[in-house]
Amino acid sequence: MQQVRRFNRLVIQRTGALETSYLRRGRPLGEARLLFEIGPDGADVRTLRTRLDLNSGYLSRLLRSLESQHLITVRPEPDDARRRAVTLTRKGRAEYTAYEKLSDGLATSWLEPLTPTQRDRLTIAMAEVERLITAATIAVRIEPPDSDAARHCLAQYFAELATRFETGFDPARSNSATEAEMTPPAGYFFIAWIDTRPAGCGALKCNPRRIGEVKRMWTAPDARGLGVARRILHAIETKARDLRLKRLRLETNRTLLEAQSLYRSAGYREVAAFNAEPYAHHWFEKRL
Amino acid sequence: MQQVRRFNRLVIQRTGALETSYLRRGRPLGEARLLFEIGPDGADVRTLRTRLDLNSGYLSRLLRSLESQHLITVRPEPDDARRRAVTLTRKGRAEYTAYEKLSDGLATSWLEPLTPTQRDRLTIAMAEVERLITAATIAVRIEPPDSDAARHCLAQYFAELATRFETGFDPARSNSATEAEMTPPAGYFFIAWIDTRPAGCGALKCNPRRIGEVKRMWTAPDARGLGVARRILHAIETKARDLRLKRLRLETNRTLLEAQSLYRSAGYREVAAFNAEPYAHHWFEKRL
DNA sequence: CAGGATCTCTGACTAAAGTCAGAGAATGGA
């Protein structure tokens, strides 16, 4: 804990100096950040507003200012003329690459005085800190199963099963977990969020005899190793206890080894098949 | 390098949210930071100005504001009435501890969602990043040997030799490196700085036959393992080359094992005694 | 095609952050 605070202090100090002196290039910080956030690919006003968490009046004014410096152009989006798309002009792109260079320069100034061994150690330690801070900020929430994020997760999940199962995967042949069955109070669909990006999902399907079924457990490939699935499972169990369910059940395919070891380590024990799921080879149960 | 930039981005984002929302307590950030920087031990206006890098007019106004909220008292320092000492009032101390609690709370919010193993790994990785960033920001500069910092280093150095040598240490019996001999152009005194704190020292004494002597190599105990001595030695060698010296020589005591291994790994080879230094057991030389 | 919803923009603000040129008191050395 002391370590966390000391770390924060140091890093804020070092990088803060950076932000203000290096990255402004004689421009108010707000404008500099905005320019950087627009980036070479452009963005629309709406995204910028949410990403930088700016008041719409203020953002508009910043855009006007960058526009009058001929750094950006703003024009309506073709498919929805209420929205406006912001792109960098040639001059704007030049400024952007200048920022990039500066921030590379700063990164270099951290690495350059170190020996090669120290550099490697620093890089490794930074990656570790980054992963774990990301892991700490994962939030699991119940979401409607028909939301964009939920559909995205499920599509990814099915696609992955199709490649991993020896037999391929056809959702229609599998035991159901329909949107209705995952909508409260029949069931619950959980999404693990890393900021605004879904990093995994899972579902709890309640069944009349106070037995819950765990379904749709999936972790996004780029979020593996952070304990996402464990966090989702934990959320499901907490919900199940709130609902006074007595037991949780689930089935899984033999190719999903990491899932099996998660279930075992979370206290599930293997039981005889309790349903006829054609894709399952292992059935698990946990008493709550 | 990519890693460094991603790391900076992430940490700025996470801790930035912190600073603004957690640490303000309904107060402008400037005032909050100032209060925090004054701390329970108090500080003088001058130190605050340099530490927070504030314009003196602005700082004065911030102090007036905290004063009118009865959070601080400002009074002249006894020994120099131009300077003014700032201390927290009872109410100010209460506010300060409230800030402390909040920032503990934030640290907890990073650790709390993690498993114990993950927490340990995070703490270790943070400590590593901290050490290496500190190591990267060490700056070695030539300083007058009669400056406060130089005298402080030398005093520490002598005190340490006195405890480490089996025979104790009396500077008067040892070969000289007087202030005059370490003042340009006769010689140079180097201090390694971590921010404004001296972390070690070393000296180059030039001698008429274009041979340099390395003297007074010392690293502060709390800065060991960061490569401080290596950086100082490197600075000395660079200077020696600038001066067109042909060789560097040094002698050392058998109890200073870490020093010997540094010299060997830096390309010094052991030679026969070239002087009668009573405290030396090993003599080294490097051709430049 | 009417009416509500969505999106961005403008005008009119306020608050915070920061600069600059002195004024005035205290100090240190010639």
Place this chain on the structure above:
DNA sequence: TCCATTCTCTGACTTTAGTCAGAGATCCTG
């Protein structure tokens, strides 16, 4: 004791950051 220097403070500013209430355009749905 005088004079240059050091230190903090004040008055008079500017710039940056941010808010709020609409206006006006566009879109979606019944």
